[in-house]
Amino acid sequence: MPEFVFEGQTFQSPVELALHAIGGKWKMPILWRLNQRSWRYNELHRDLKRVSHKMLTQQLRELEEARLLTRTVHPVVPPHVDYTISALGRTALPAIEALRQWGLDYRATRDTAP
Amino acid sequence: MPEFVFEGQTFQSPVELALHAIGGKWKMPILWRLNQRSWRYNELHRDLKRVSHKMLTQQLRELEEARLLTRTVHPVVPPHVDYTISALGRTALPAIEALRQWGLDYRATRDTAP
DNA sequence: CAGGATCCTAGGCGATACTG
């Protein structure tokens, strides 16, 4: 089983790298919402109901550093910040969609499966 | 945004249900290895190098309860236990594969992307 | 409105020891 080095970190496999980049409780739900249009901070905060202020900020920063989304500050008062998915972030959407579809299937078949 | 109830728990979306079932640091790597053949406990322990004894046991238990794998005990001394992916577990492999492939692509393009 | 800084605790997790 080969090792897998990226950005100075060592992963056991591409799966672990992917989970590092978009795993965790909130990153996929965030990217998923950014499909189609930009969202503002408070919009995300309201829609991801159980996320805390601190967590949301942190996850957004990590996604930005991973270059999966773009943060745009409009210099107005009161502040106006848009989060937009990047081209790189878009490449993750099929994988997220696969997981989303599996979640649907899993719920549907989990209790009737052989 | 509709709610999504399963097994008494409330999720915001199918993505969150999927992450609940096979998210976390170890479950996908475990299921991924179980493709093709059965693995024994210590095999997994050695191969997932950084997993602790306790974590591995716990993750295997949860995957078993989610019906994604089957635990088979052979009544011999010393004990012999096989972990085999279930039919339901197999349905998750395409999604894991999508994530794995994305991990590869991400590493390849992350620093050259526009 | 967006988010930085601080404080603080529950519980996740590793380490270790023991068992059939």
Add this chain to the structure above:
DNA sequence: CAGTATCGCCTAGGATCCTG
């Protein structure tokens, strides 16, 4: 070999307050 059980650390993350 393949686990359970127990202890205790330590940090992830929630709550709260403050700012441009």
